[in-house]
Amino acid sequence: MRRGRSRPVAAGPQLRYPPAAFPPMRLSRYFLPLLKETPATAEIVSHQLMLRAGLVRQVAAGIYAWLPLGLKVLQRITDIVRREQERAGAVEMLMPTIQPAELWRESGRYDAYGPEMLRLTDRRGRELLYGPTNEEMVTAIVRDGIRSYRELPLTLFHVQWKFRDEIRPRFGVMRGREFLMKDAYSFDLDEAGARASYEAQFLAYLRTFAAMGLRALPVRAPTGPIGGELSHEFHILADTGESELFYDAAIDEVDLADPDAPQRLRGLYAMEAEEHARAARCPVPAERLARRRGIEVGHIFFFGTKYSAALGLALPGPDGRTITPLCGSYGIGLSRLVGAIIEASHDSAGIVWPDAVAPFDVGLVNLRPDDPVCTALADEVERRLTAAGRSVLHDDRDLRAGEKFASMDLIGLPWMVTVGPKGVAAGVVELKRRATGERHELSVESLLARIGA
């Protein structure tokens, strides 16, 4: 191809992009290594199920490969987070995993961070690190890219892998060394603006977790000298959660659709057990004090000029005086969320994915792939569900019914559609809801009416 001269792309059917929104996936061609037995190294249920359901494979302590099915979940979670971040006015970018040590010397954190930071040296002897977070970098980028106070406020976010060399990684992806995180950073001219940016993220978090079908509790987190009351952790409630939470049961009554829900939630008591014990007195009457376990999946906080001052981010304000922007950062542990969701939603047979984050909407089981009539019907169901916008994982393998059902239960897709010899003559298939176990025999038309939109 010659350079410097554009030529029109030849139009032709072979260049047209296929229109299917969700190409169906055949299990016979997929990579889904399921384990019948529980690996001895996995202690908690989410880790066990993630290994058994073929979501991840451990590569080293706290480091995981994401297999196709696990990646789907991670992507669905990321999509929801991205949508809600953009809705809250944050702008996406992407910063690298590797950062120069010099940047961290500017903030003084290079020495402060300790062995948890993975340090590297390149061939020229330059000191690098695998980023555990990005405050320094984003602050430097904004410093170098902003010329006027008029360009603020600004909230940037990215989704990127991070590395913290935990002393003891555990609980599978819940406490890995390498983890995927959404982190957002806000830059404001004054405290009122910073507070508004914080509020916007607080609301975005409520919406994000609700959109995933999760119950998330905002918990007041201890702050440093600058943070004031502007720091919250978001916990997914799960009986197996790592932290114990005490909160005002009135929180359970708050309607998230209500515009003043964030305000109400912020006013209601919720603390981690350790903080709760430390508090002078609990403002919640005993009969309203709820106690549950949770998994921290998000953390937002305001830290003022800590990094902007250290890195020399300053702008001339409208009156000519220098403004050092006020900043906050807002994290969601995306890979950890996968584990947290499973902790919150599983049963003895396997995972029970909430609809919004399931790797596929429907598991389609053809009980007789060698029977042309069953196969024709299964193919039709696949085609029509796909056309209706549902993602379908089609089990076309020649295996026994029990094994196929058990596999579907294990991977936890919200719906299972079974096409088999019993129903095929009458033109009916069986629909099963994973969460409840409820089953119905339906015609293909009724099936589409039920789950086809």
Add this chain to the structure above:
RNA sequence: CGGGGAGUGGCGCAGUCCGGUAGCGCAUCUGCUUUGGGAGCAGAGGGUCGCAGGUUCGAAUCCUGUCUCCCCGACCA
């Protein structure tokens, strides 16, 4: 990093104390019979026992070193 435990076919384990040339279940492959909730029978393949030294006629087994993984604790999204 302190304390504890474990490395033996893909997975789960036995064998280690009392050295004698590796075994069980599941999975895999072949055949037949089965076929709507992890089938039955018959046969087959697959392991330098984490690694490196040492002791011994002989080491999965004893000794020394080393690496890795897991659990409890402090730490953390």
